[in-house]
Amino acid sequence: PETGCLSIIVLGASGDLAKKKTFPALYNLYRRGFLQSNEVYIFGYARTKISDDDLRNRIRGYFGKDASEHSEDVSKFLQLIKYVSGSYDTEDGFRLLDKEISEHEVSKNSAEGSSRRLFYLALPPSVYPPVCRMIRKCCMNRSDLGGWTRIVIEKPFGKDLESAEKLSAQIGELFEEPQLYRIDHYLGKELVQNLLVLRFANRFFLPLWNRDNIDNVQIVFREDFGTEGRGGYFDEYGIIRDIIQNHLLQVLCLVAMEKPVSLKPEHIRDEKVKVLQSVLPIKDEEVVLGQYEGYRDDPTVPDHSNTPTFATVVLRIHNERWEGVPFILKAGKALNSRKAEIRVQFKDVPGDIFKCQKQGRNEFVIRLQPSEAMYMKLTVKQPGLEMSTVQSELDLSYKQRYQGVAIPEAYERLILDTIRGDQQHFVRRDELKAAWEIFTPLLHRIDDGEMKPLQYQPGSRGPVEADELLAKAGYVQTHGYIWIPPTL
Numbered sequence: 001p002e003t004g005c006l007s008i009i010v011l012g013a014s015g016d017l018a019k020k021k022t023f024p025a026l027y028n029l030y031r032r033g034f035l036q037s038n039e040v041y042i043f044g045y046a047r048t049k050i051s052d053d054d055l056r057n058r059i060r061g062y063f064g065k066d067a068s069e070h071s072e073d074v075s076k077f078l079q080l081i082k083y084v085s086g087s088y089d090t091e092d093g094f095r096l097l098d099k100e101i102s103e104h105e106v107s108k109n110s111a112e113g114s115s116r117r118l119f120y121l122a123l124p125p126s127v128y129p130p131v132c133r134m135i136r137k138c139c140m141n142r143s144d145l146g147g148w149t150r151i152v153i154e155k156p157f158g159k160d161l162e163s164a165e166k167l168s169a170q171i172g173e174l175f176e177e178p179q180l181y182r183i184d185h186y187l188g189k190e191l192v193q194n195l196l197v198l199r200f201a202n203r204f205f206l207p208l209w210n211r212d213n214i215d216n217v218q219i220v221f222r223e224d225f226g227t228e229g230r231g232g233y234f235d236e237y238g239i240i241r242d243i244i245q246n247h248l249l250q251v252l253c254l255v256a257m258e259k260p261v262s263l264k265p266e267h268i269r270d271e272k273v274k275v276l277q278s279v280l281p282i283k284d285e286e287v288v289l290g291q292y293e294g295y296r297d298d299p300t301v302p303d304h305s306n307t308p309t310f311a312t313v314v315l316r317i318h319n320e321r322w323e324g325v326p327f328i329l330k331a332g333k334a335l336n337s338r339k340a341e342i343r344v345q346f347k348d349v350p351g352d353i354f355k356c357q358k359q360g361r362n363e364f365v366i367r368l369q370p371s372e373a374m375y376m377k378l379t380v381k382q383p384g385l386e387m388s389t390v391q392s393e394l395d396l397s398y399k400q401r402y403q404g405v406a407i408p409e410a411y412e413r414l415i416l417d418t419i420r421g422d423q424q425h426f427v428r429r430d431e432l433k434a435a436w437e438i439f440t441p442l443l444h445r446i447d448d449g450e451m452k453p454l455q456y457q458p459g460s461r462g463p464v465e466a467d468e469l470l471a472k473a474g475y476v477q478t479h480g481y482i483w484i485p486p487t488l
């Protein structure tokens, strides 16, 4: 592994993302020993004029239980953070930042003198271009002894194909693709990272994973709360841009892609791009949009907002493996539960002699959160004297099977990857483009008011029309069966 001074610069240090995700992830990496205090320094940068201690105290406020339980560790970690204030589009602040980074490098680098600079843009995308320009101009690693400068950015990467391409071009003029890490935090989730292993390391799945056996695939995201406090941001984007075009589509790629030539990041990303390019244009009749009642009561949301907070969209992949298999992407806010899962539903058994008493189809469910698990729903004989059948499951529940193993947070893992230079779990420019190509026509029709969301009750399953679309696409619900996560 590389050594030498590592400077992590969090731009937008006083914002929500930094406080809720970036700093806690850095702290966890520190506590697990991945950030050594003899080589790491963390800089917070933002416009507000506050002191180092002000920033440290704000961050401490987000550590919850840890702040009291591990107060010594937390204090040591916070001492690694320095605050620099400045604007996002003028040189002064960035020159000052560069000076601070360089001073720290000189003090840490008595022996091995490479310099690694990781810029984490926890900022609204509108300032990505000026900030990247300033970094390029004022803050690049200049060490003769090696090292690097890397940029981490977060969605939203644009609002449609055109704006995304423009943003990519602006940033692409300043940084090479290997320096750019586009985060989609779903790629950092344990069970998403498991998908390639599951699919390609198990003989069980290899012959079944295709249109001959699989009837439909659902990728579902549900939240049981609304857009509280984020209405202003959300209303401009809506559920398709917020969740489906990125998080769920990334999951779809891993479920549907062909086997990569190797595990090299470029090989994997090549296959993801191919799947995306094989997706057919979305049909209006295979879309159901919803907006929960009360969404517009948020003062930051316009009274006549047409923004969907719920969507079910069927994607069709035009290739040899998936022709005819609907991939149903569904996401919603203010629903009746919070979970994210992949459901692979198999076809009926041909010539089934148990058909009249059967409860449902085979289904392979990968539960991303909460209660990480995978389970296979299958029909077995009901135990007892009678010969009847019942739906049961083979269950691999992580809490039970991997007791005492702490599953790392998505952000923790992804930030570690950026330090190690592994781009496998980051979105490549052509992948992003292909993802926008799929959704842009639909998004424009919604933006233009040509497609309107249906109202649904907060705390419900969403519009009933979405369930009807599911049924039409071929999904068969198993009645009377509920998976109960095993307790210890």
Ligand code: BG6
Pocket (backbone or CB within 6 Å): 185, 223, 242, 243, 340
């Ligand atoms: C973010 C979205 O990307 O993901 C949020 O902007 C959403 O709207 C969040 O709540 C969900 O992430 P997770 O990891 O809690 O499923």
